[in-house]
Amino acid sequence: MATFFHYKTIADIEAENARLGIDLRFSEDLAPLWQPLEIAGRRLGNRWCIHPMEGCDGELDGRPGELTFRRYQRFGAGGAKLIWGEACAVVQESRATPRQLWLNEQTVGDFARLVDTCRQAHRQAGENDNDLLIGLQLTHSGRYSYPRPLLATHDPLLVGRYGVTAETPLLSDDDLLRLVDAYVAAARLAVQAGFDFLDIKQCHRYLFSELLGARNRPGRFGGSLENRTRLIRLVLEAVRAVLPSHVLLATRINVYDGIPYQANGQPVPFTTPLANGWGMNLDDPFQPDLREPIEWIGQMRALGVVLVNISMGNPYAQPHIGRPFEYPPPDGYPAPEHPLVGVDRHFRLTAAVQQAFPDLVVVGTGYSYLQEFFPYAGAANIRDARVTCVGLGRLSLAQPDWVRQLREHGRLDRKRICRTFSYCTALMRAKQHPLGQFPTGCPPFDKEVYGPIWKQVQALQPPRRTPEPPPAESSSA
Template structure:
């Protein structure tokens, strides 16, 4: 039996298989509100056969957006605008949903990737960024304002309110974005956090604010909502955040009730040197899983069915998450199930498409012959 297509759980969240769709920014919102693009994009992915679909990094405040076109959840208007999309997914797919709530910190106020992705200066329509310290991400970018006590309290409350709106939408899971050089990661890394108060310096201090945010979010929603965090397990820069510190953080999150760890890497410094290749981040997920006992989601150039099967079967991660690969092949789980002799969910409108030699792929034999 394929291990990739066996059930698993992330805390209270029960999943039919071990395939997740990672959050992928679409940079297609208007003032944080979803557009028709989100309906067709998420609707397409919802029919993939994956067990879990994590919505893109969704800003908890306007200043927390990466770009002016980021999706947001900082008001009830934003929640209401997402409701029809969630309803459409629910109507036609059994896939479980999560939202990655995020604040970009000093990496906010950036152009969309297809326009270069550069920092948008204040005099060019950008906005003032905030961060743990007044240190820009790269030379020449907007210098962020170091968050004071009032600023920290606002960020925490913004996360809490966004989490409550996720729950009000009836979505099953929340993922805090603590990776890729965004605000929570900026607090964790000594490369970006140069504070001299109780939120900077030692590992305990650098973890303090991300842990406070997680604890507040966990308390803001019922236990039946799974809550986890995505982290960058390494900055890939000497003297930066690393996997040893990530294990400590994961154990602290475990004490606060985290249901899963989604393990990525990089993003906090332009000096990073990442040895990109198949499974290049899976070792981080494996170590965190082994040393904490927490369910982990592994990512990183996972493209082949046998590759994903081996990751799960060998206990390197509880789930694999696909990003660019599932944009390229939105039916990747179907094809993986066919290769591994497993079954996958598909809408009845598509049952007749399965190849004759894979007629049990969808687990349905009552197919019309007309």
């Protein structure tokens, strides 16, 4: 396995930055990250965001489990003021795993307790929760729904993956229209549970993300940009109509899909123009094309969306796009590009959105790979108006209190820095658990809980060659 991350100083990364011809920026003045922010009448206490990180640790009926509560207690105590709650299914058949959260009449009380747990932990850590915003991501998993694939469109490049064949039927227009009521029902319950914002999820090739690129779908929901955004527009309008004024409307959206990759680290064979796709040049899909994403984000602003979280890629088909890694997940491949190139892609495309909408609150992604240097990149990106808030996903599982560490000590705890070795994804992909899904966390740096779980997974499947996390005194960070 190639080892990429060997940087000891910012200067080391800047030298690599110059060698690769990319545009990563760093600032040792972290003051921009602590600035408060007003979002549609709500106050956010700092610019740090914890990304939606699924723990796959809910109960079979969709309610949060013991480890779910533990995770949000740790997130609440950690100091970030924007906690972007994880994917929650709007209907049972759209769950991505048997343990994905599902908000319904029977589980809403448990979700309310989850919000209370997070807020209470924030206060107990000495924080004021008046400027804490906790959200929930409403989702339909589409082709990745675990009971059976529920397709928005046929993608010839994804045939044969996750049980999808060329004959797998598409959801009908009526099937799609029925989802509007499902999203509204979930939104009402989320308000009842006490969430501060709702994310209508449009990323990672789940249903709404796939609809954005469904150029080859017939009927009202495919072909033109107007048709491809029609269902999401109906959902946004209907959800906004039932939200009280203090609850914000948000979305996490792909701005670039990319091409699926094979186990050898090469892209799948393809012909151009592509049959479908989003945010990329259909004649050269390795090149992003943000014209449609920016047009759609502009339309969503008019529909009431005030908070946009930028992502890209498909974690099942090209994980290096969304999550640049040092070591691939078990269903992945060796990194086909230097991971810093992937980080730069995240920063560049996010900056393009932010610069198109200077007054829109934009949350950026791609920071975890930078390990202990991510705060300096985040500070520079905010300073240069390339992003509004900085989001961390994997790193928050390894070190959920990274915000407090920075504020109180001026640096991260080197013994708990995520090394992007993909242990969390390996747990997510393990399905031999009696409930159909192992819970997901960080075995190297949350050993008390996830170390034994990791040993169970290793005992049930062929050993996976995984690097040991380096000790602090010889950290590769």
